[in-house]
Amino acid sequence: MILDLKIDKNVQEPVYFQIYEQIRDLIASGALKGESKLPSIRALSKALGVNSVTVVTAYNMLEKDRYVYKRQGSGTFVISKGEDFLLNREQPMYFEPGELDMENEYDDEYIDFSISAPDPKLFSVKDFRQVMNEVLEEDGARAFMYQKSVGYRPLRDALVDYAANYGINCKSEDIYVVSGAQQGIDIMAKALVKSGDCVFVEQPTYSGAIAAFKSRGAKLVEVPLQKDGPGIKELEKLVRIYKPVLFYAMPNFHNPTGSIYSDRKKRYMLLLAKKYDFRILEDDYSGDLNYTDQKLLPIKAYDNNDRVIYLKSFSKIFMPGFRLAYMVIPEDIRRKAADAKIASDISTSGLMQRILCKYIQKGILEKHIKFLRKEFSVRYLEMVRAIKKTIRGASFFEPGGGLNLWVNLPDGISSQELYENCRDKKVIFSPGTFYFNDEKGQCYMRMSFAATNIDEIWKGLSIIGMEVEKLKNKY
Amino acid sequence: MILDLKIDKNVQEPVYFQIYEQIRDLIASGALKGESKLPSIRALSKALGVNSVTVVTAYNMLEKDRYVYKRQGSGTFVISKGEDFLLNREQPMYFEPGELDMENEYDDEYIDFSISAPDPKLFSVKDFRQVMNEVLEEDGARAFMYQKSVGYRPLRDALVDYAANYGINCKSEDIYVVSGAQQGIDIMAKALVKSGDCVFVEQPTYSGAIAAFKSRGAKLVEVPLQKDGPGIKELEKLVRIYKPVLFYAMPNFHNPTGSIYSDRKKRYMLLLAKKYDFRILEDDYSGDLNYTDQKLLPIKAYDNNDRVIYLKSFSKIFMPGFRLAYMVIPEDIRRKAADAKIASDISTSGLMQRILCKYIQKGILEKHIKFLRKEFSVRYLEMVRAIKKTIRGASFFEPGGGLNLWVNLPDGISSQELYENCRDKKVIFSPGTFYFNDEKGQCYMRMSFAATNIDEIWKGLSIIGMEVEKLKNKY
Numbered sequence: 048m049i050l051d052l053k054i055d056k057n058v059q060e061p062v063y064f065q066i067y068e069q070i071r072d073l074i075a076s077g078a079l080k081g082e083s084k085l086p087s088i089r090a091l092s093k094a095l096g097v098n099s100v101t102v103v104t105a106y107n108m109l110e111k112d113r114y115v116y117k118r119q120g121s122g123t124f125v126i127s128k129g130e131d132f133l134l135n136r137e138q139p140m141y142f143e144p145g146e147l148d149m150e151n152e153y154d155d156e157y158i159d160f161s162i163s164a165p166d167p168k169l170f171s172v173k174d175f176r177q178v179m180n181e182v183l184e185e186d187g188a189r190a191f192m193y194q195k196s197v198g199y200r201p202l203r204d205a206l207v208d209y210a211a212n213y214g215i216n217c218k219s220e221d222i223y224v225v226s227g228a229q230q231g232i233d234i235m236a237k238a239l240v241k242s243g244d245c246v247f248v249e250q251p252t253y254s255g256a257i258a259a260f261k262s263r264g265a266k267l268v269e270v271p272l273q274k275d276g277p278g279i280k281e282l283e284k285l286v287r288i289y290k291p292v293l294f295y296a297m298p299n300f301h302n303p304t305g306s307i308y309s310d311r312k313k314r315y316m317l318l319l320a321k322k323y324d325f326r327i328l329e330d331d332y333s334g335d336l337n338y339t340d341q342k343l344l345p346i347k348a349y350d351n352n353d354r355v356i357y358l359k360s361f362s363k364i365f366m367p368g369f370r371l372a373y374m375v376i377p378e379d380i381r382r383k384a385a386d387a388k389i390a391s392d393i394s395t396s397g398l399m400q401r402i403l404c405k406y407i408q409k410g411i412l413e414k415h416i417k418f419l420r421k422e423f424s425v426r427y428l429e430m431v432r433a434i435k436k437t438i439r440g441a442s443f444f445e446p447g448g449g450l451n452l453w454v455n456l457p458d459g460i461s462s463q464e465l466y467e468n469c470r471d472k473k474v475i476f477s478p479g480t481f482y483f484n485d486e487k488g489q490c491y492m493r494m495s496f497a498a499t500n501i502d503e504i505w506k507g508l509s510i511i512g513m514e515v516e517k518l519k520n521k522y
Numbered sequence: 523m524i525l526d527l528k529i530d531k532n533v534q535e536p537v538y539f540q541i542y543e544q545i546r547d548l549i550a551s552g553a554l555k556g557e558s559k560l561p562s563i564r565a566l567s568k569a570l571g572v573n574s575v576t577v578v579t580a581y582n583m584l585e586k587d588r589y590v591y592k593r594q595g596s597g598t599f600v601i602s603k604g605e606d607f608l609l610n611r612e613q614p615m616y617f618e619p620g621e622l623d624m625e626n627e628y629d630d631e632y633i634d635f636s637i638s639a640p641d642p643k644l645f646s647v648k649d650f651r652q653v654m655n656e657v658l659e660e661d662g663a664r665a666f667m668y669q670k671s672v673g674y675r676p677l678r679d680a681l682v683d684y685a686a687n688y689g690i691n692c693k694s695e696d697i698y699v700v701s702g703a704q705q706g707i708d709i710m711a712k713a714l715v716k717s718g719d720c721v722f723v724e725q726p727t728y729s730g731a732i733a734a735f736k737s738r739g740a741k742l743v744e745v746p747l748q749k750d751g752p753g754i755k756e757l758e759k760l761v762r763i764y765k766p767v768l769f770y771a772m773p774n775f776h777n778p779t780g781s782i783y784s785d786r787k788k789r790y791m792l793l794l795a796k797k798y799d800f801r802i803l804e805d806d807y808s809g810d811l812n813y814t815d816q817k818l819l820p821i822k823a824y825d826n827n828d829r830v831i832y833l834k835s836f837s838k839i840f841m842p843g844f845r846l847a848y849m850v851i852p853e854d855i856r857r858k859a860a861d862a863k864i865a866s867d868i869s870t871s872g873l874m875q876r877i878l879c880k881y882i883q884k885g886i887l888e889k890h891i892k893f894l895r896k897e898f899s900v901r902y903l904e905m906v907r908a909i910k911k912t913i914r915g916a917s918f919f920e921p922g923g924g925l926n927l928w929v930n931l932p933d934g935i936s937s938q939e940l941y942e943n944c945r946d947k948k949v950i951f952s953p954g955t956f957y958f959n960d961e962k963g964q965c966y967m968r969m970s971f972a973a974t975n976i977d978e979i980w981k982g983l984s985i986i987g988m989e990v991e992k993l994k995n996k997y
Contacts, residue, residue: 106772164667164668166662167663167667169663170663170666171663175653175666176659179654180651187642188642188644188646188647188650188841189642189645190843191645191650191841191842191843191844192642192841192842192843193637193639193842205822227866227867227868229865229867229868230866230867233865233866233867237737241739242739254862255868258864258865259865259866262741262862312867316645366663366666366667367667368666368667368668368669368871368872368873369666369871369873370701370867370870370871386733389704389733391704391705391708391734391735391867392704392708392866393702393730394700395845396843396844396845396846396874398844416921
């Protein structure tokens with residue numbers, strides 16, 4: 048196909064721009080449909096009697112502005128309308144309401160299904176005191192000095208074994224300690240993302256990640272999720288079109304949907320990352336809270352080509368107030384990551400690092416995780432039962448792990464309206480609109496059982512169930 | 523004066539660009555000298571027979587590219603050559619060596635004049651333990667939950683009175699708690715600085731600030747310092763040329779030089795900030811370590827127009843391992859700052875915040891600061907004496923406060939070479955090259971007495987003095 052373009056060499060507009068504009072208009076008007084192939088460079092330059100560099104320039108502009116994409120070896124194709132996955136919303140500063148407003152306001156009066164940090168009642172202050180005292184006896188005030196910005200060495204050593212429990216082979220040098228997972232995301236955004244770079248996120252995703260990437264001036268592309276991860280063909284096409292530098296993903300017990308990438312898709316992500324030269328920032332926020340015998344490994348466990356930056360928060364399995372997380376970072380980007388950490392806060396509290404180190408060395412953390420896993424698995428099962436019983440017409444995926452259920456509300460119920468009504472009754476959850484760009488979130492709610500006991504689960508859900516019925520009757 | 527420009531309306535190049543290029547070339551060749559005035563818009567457009575908008579466009583381009591600057595009401599002037607204060611260096615990841623390498627490596631064997639964090643021996647672990655136990659008794663594991671991202675309310679309340687001690691009138695809502703001063707800088711960079719924006723820093727300055735601003739893609743301009751702050755005329759001119767969004771300053775006991783802005787210059791900075799609509803980020807890292815009866819207030823104390831973001835670290839007067847600082851933030855930028863904090867690490871450790879809160883409430887912090895002031899003033903005086911005695915030919919300003927002396931080495935001694943020689947003898951300091959873009963730092967060393975006792979001061983300095991003599995003899 049040769050396009051019917053009109054080139055006028057006597058006007059001021061450069062020829063490449065005339066070509067760009069006319070093809071752009073043909074696409075916008077629908078005359079050139081999605082997936083149709085543009086003429087080859089050679090054919091078009093010959094037909095128009097222009098230099099091939101001129102056509103290349105025009106095609107590159109079209110690609111940059113995302114009207115077309117290239118498939119290696121087969122040519123340049125028009126991007127279908129309605130396939131613009133670019134997230135154009137303004138910075139959506141929606142956070143988990145409980146986590147941000149919890150100071151004295153909600154905790155006692157409210158039943159809070161929005162917070163995904165563990166119930167403080169599950170944390171042993173006695174253990175903490177003992178560990179703290181041991182640290183102070185051994186190190187005294189030296190525990191309060193600056194640490195190396197990449198982390199306290201004995202903790203990094205201890206984390207090597209810890210990571211091995213999750214199938215990750217690494218050395219101390221690979222491990223960086225950071226002040227919580229949010230900082231980990233922020234640091235990698237600083238290290239890897241320049242203004243205008245494209246970052247992939249799952250749809251829906253954690254809004255704190257969106258905030259960190261947007262703050263760098265990144266272009267965000269939302270990748271739709273199936274139950275077992277992104278659609279393979281679709282993902283490869285998006286990668287070709289948008290050329291991401293980074294894919295931020297939560298492959299196990301995804302937040303908020305709970306979905307779990309299949310092993311096949313985990314490996315496929317790695318193949319793509321290698322082929323198209325991007326990194327995967329794997330946020331393993333609750334992979335260790337697995338309540339079934341399904342074997343789940345992080346993508347990092349399959350990574351033979353240094354494609355994955357692994358990020359593990361201790362907020363869900365220890366306590367969020369410690370502000371501790373660790374990363375496993377490929378060697379070639381370690382210097383950049385260290386510089387970004389220094390520019391962010393110099394170093395993470397040495398005292399907290401020493402405490403976590405001792406928790407691991409003495410086996411207390413392992414015991415605590417086992418305890419939490421047992422406790423949360425009971426709450427998980429009760430939550431599953433309670434939702435089924437109280438919210439008629441709801442449906443949801445049962446991930447068998449994590450701290451949340453992602454509930455598809457009965458037809459026509461708006462999660463935002465339901466949220467407001469329940470909040471008046473002192474029950475809160477995260478409406479799906481916190482996680483989506485557009486209206487897609489209206490039919491979902493994220494229900495966390497991290498901070499609610501069994502009584503609260505049943506009591507809170509019976510209130511939500513009643514409010515759902517009221518809304519059904521309202522319409 | 524009408525410039526001799528040649529405009530050709532028949533070429534493809536737009537007329538405004540022809541004007542831009544020819545004036546640019548006249549400046550570059552020296553035909554148009556620094557401070558010469560360009561023709562008025564009206565005169566030039568008449569002389570060239572072009573639309574005045576065309577000339578405006580050309581002048582704006584020249585201004586943007588920093589060939590000219592505008593003085594309100596008087597016209598457009600050529601910027602003198604050799605007056606380019608733009609800091610073009612690559613990200614200089616130089617940090618205080620002690621602070622970053624201190625883990626087990628240096629502390630015992632080395633006499634460390636590079637570290638500006640207090641000697642851990644000055645911190646009472648017993649006090650800490652007691653405060654910590656009180657916090658745990660009162661709040662239990664709730665102390666480990668997420669906090670509001672702007673800070674733990676009782677601490678913010680306590681900081682209102684604390685700030686009042688330093689002449690700052692503010693409300694709890696004005697106060698944000700952050701994870702150390704470096705994070706405060708990073709957050710304000712995120713909140714206020716977009717890629718391409720201009721940020722002023724003092725010359726020399728703290729490299730952690732440079733790192734944070736550079737990470738945002740800021741253009742940095744270095745403002746030379748006199749003993750009592752920036753030169754007034756020079757500063758106003760730089761502001762006119764570069765139009766900063768932010769001026770990062772340490773007006774009391776500046777790091778590294780120790781210089782102190784005069785009251786007149788503090789007020790003048792505020793006038794400029796109002797007139798030219800920029801903010802001042804005031805890093806008051808050691809204003810409370812004042813060993814004389816000179817009355818020193820932060821710029822924030824004079825600020826009636828919400829121009830100053832005040833940033834106060836607790837690393838120098840408490841311990842750096844707490845990772846605590848606070849900011850006083852003008853109301854109109856508070857939302858942006860809160861968003862930036864959330865994207866950075868959600869919130870600062872609630873446990874650490876509660877501990878600091880109790881330290882303040884019980885008066886322990888005040889007592890501790892008095893103790894440190896006394897202790898450091900002794901070290902300060904010994905350091906002054908020791909340098910005078912041991913380094914023949916050195917000169918330095920005696921600030922009467924802070925934690926550093928900025929020593930001008932005898933002629934011809936390279937601070938980098940001296941550093942390397944002393945390091946072999948297990949004495950370290952910060953060479954001036956850590957703080958400057960170019961060779962200017964070669965003749966300076968920053969000597970901190972924060973972590974060295976009197977014996978170490980004399981022992982360390984006698985070694986440095988001998989190494990200086992060896993270098994003198996070498997040339």
